[in-house]
Amino acid sequence: MKKQVVLYKKLSPLQMARLHAQAEVTLIERLDADGLARLRDALPRAHGLLGASLKLDAELLDLAPDLEAIASVSVGVDNYDIEYLTERRILLSNTPDVLTETTADTGFALILAAARRVVELANMVRAGSWNRNLGPAHFGSDVHGKTLGIIGMGRIGEALAQRGHCGFGMPVIYHSNSPKPAVEQRFNAQYRSLSELLQQADFICLTLPLTAETERLIGTEAFALMRPQSIFINISRGKVVDEAALIEALRAGQIRAAGLDVFEREPLNYDSPLLQMDNVVATPHMGSATHETREAMARCAVDNLLAALAGERPANLVNRAAWKD
Ligand code: DGY
Numbered sequence: 001m002k003k004q005v006v007l008y009k010k011l012s013p014l015q016m017a018r019l020h021a022q023a024e025v026t027l028i029e030r031l032d033a034d035g036l037a038r039l040r041d042a043l044p045r046a047h048g049l050l051g052a053s054l055k056l057d058a059e060l061l062d063l064a065p066d067l068e069a070i071a072s073v074s075v076g077v078d079n080y081d082i083e084y085l086t087e088r089r090i091l092l093s094n095t096p097d098v099l100t101e102t103t104a105d106t107g108f109a110l111i112l113a114a115a116r117r118v119v120e121l122a123n124m125v126r127a128g129s130w131n132r133n134l135g136p137a138h139f140g141s142d143v144h145g146k147t148l149g150i151i152g153m154g155r156i157g158e159a160l161a162q163r164g165h166c167g168f169g170m171p172v173i174y175h176s177n178s179p180k181p182a183v184e185q186r187f188n189a190q191y192r193s194l195s196e197l198l199q200q201a202d203f204i205c206l207t208l209p210l211t212a213e214t215e216r217l218i219g220t221e222a223f224a225l226m227r228p229q230s231i232f233i234n235i236s237r238g239k240v241v242d243e244a245a246l247i248e249a250l251r252a253g254q255i256r257a258a259g260l261d262v263f264e265r266e267p268l269n270y271d272s273p274l275l276q277m278d279n280v281v282a283t284p285h286m287g288s289a290t291h292e293t294r295e296a297m298a299r300c301a302v303d304n305l306l307a308a309l310a311g312e313r314p315a316n317l318v319n320r321a322a323w324k325d
Contacts, residue, residue: 003309004066006042008035008051009073015298022306023048043067048305055079061090069308071301075099075288077318078210078237086319093304093314096155098296099288104159106287107235108167110259111148111203113281114231116140117257120278141202141229141256143168149201150174151194151217152208152236153183160205161187173197176208198225203233210237218242223249230255235287238263247273250280261287 005023008031010016019025026042028035031054043063049056052073058081061067069091070080077094085092113119117140124130124138148164150157153176164170165187172189174180179191194217198204204226208214219242226232232255234241243264249255257279263272266285274280288297304314313323 003047003068004042004045005048005050005305005309006039006046008039008049008054011050011298011302012295015295015302018302018306019050023309048309050301050305053079057081058084061085061088069093069305069314071305071308071314072318073297073301075103076209076237078239080318082319086322089322089324090319091308091314091322092318093301093308093316094318095297095300095304096316098300099293100155100159102290102293103156103235103287104163106261106283107156107160107205107207107233108163110233110235110261110281110283111205111231112143114233114257114259114279115143115203117279119281141231143170143203145169146202147171147173147200149192149197149204150189151197151204151206152176152214153180153189154207154209156235157205157207158183158187160207161189164203165189170203173201194222195225198222199227202227202229203231205233206236206240208236208240210239214240216240216242218246220245220248223254226255228253228256232258233260234258235261238266243274250274250277257281259283261285 002024005019006026008028010027010029028038040063043060046064047066048069050071056070056079067090072092072094075094075096077092080092082092121138148170150160150172153174157174161172161183165172172187173192174189175192175194175197183189192200217240223245246258250258259281261283262285268282274282288294300316304316307314317323
């Protein structure tokens with residue numbers, strides 16, 4: 001008998017067909033109130049779940065006594081209680097690697113947009129207010145040759161370092177759990193303590209996962225260490241930052257600008273003070289959002305789920321302790 005899969009994210013026809021060939025699939029296209037009610041109805045029969053952007057807490061998962069595996073279409077796994085999943089021996093997998101380069105591209109897009117005031121000046125042209133040559137009031141800051149500070153030197157941090165070092169001649173400094181000799185060698189990157197990095201970098205880029213240790217890592221004290229010409233970039237998770245402290249730092253001129261792809265609450269509220277500031281570039285959590293990468297993520301998640309449901313170890317198993325060996 002085919003296993004039951006609940007899909008709470010619509011995939012391409014190709015990936016849907018792969019799932020349908022191996023499993024009975026219930027598709028929940030939208031996670032609105034109706035979709036959530038359908039999810040709760042489907043959970044008691046589910047052997048596998050596949051989707052993203054939904055907090056799957058114990059209360060929901062307790063509705064799924066036969067659940068064997070969850071394939072998250074994301075690299076971040078902050079929506080899951082890993083300890084609880086491991087206790088129940090539910091295999092959690094994610095989609096690393098396939099999104100690394102695209103997410104680093106997004107990081108660099110934010111660096112360039114915030115430093116060169118791309119959105120603000122493009123909006124000025126669109127509004128018909130470009131009526132003379134630009135003067136200092138509209139000048140931006142150089143990117144090439146400036147110091148790139150990366151907090152969290154995982155795969156995405158490394159891809160960002162590559163862009164900065166090889167493409168823009170930027171000295172790279174970084175902070176992470178442990179020094180990364182390979183990155184130091186390839187990109188001449190130098191390890192710094194967090195406070196040193198905050199004081200020395202022109203661009204301070206967050207690429208670290210959200211965990212109990214990193215939640216609100218960057219708050220009032222951290223912003224106070226940054227310099228008035230610093231530009232703050234977040235492509236990790238909004239909750240790594242105390243957003244009220246960020247707003248205050250921007251208001252007080254403690255930092256020059258921010259490029260933000262992630263927020264404490266998503267979607268970002270239209271009345272957020274961040275959206276009133278010309279020196280903030282805000283994008284809608286689009287780090288991995290290209291046709292090619294989202295398809296690669298979907299394929300990876302389907303591979304992971306089908307392997308788990310066939311009793312094989314998924315290539316991207318997150319909670320290794322849940323594996324039967
Ligand atoms: C990821 O893959 O974690 C992206 O941030 C999308 O959530």
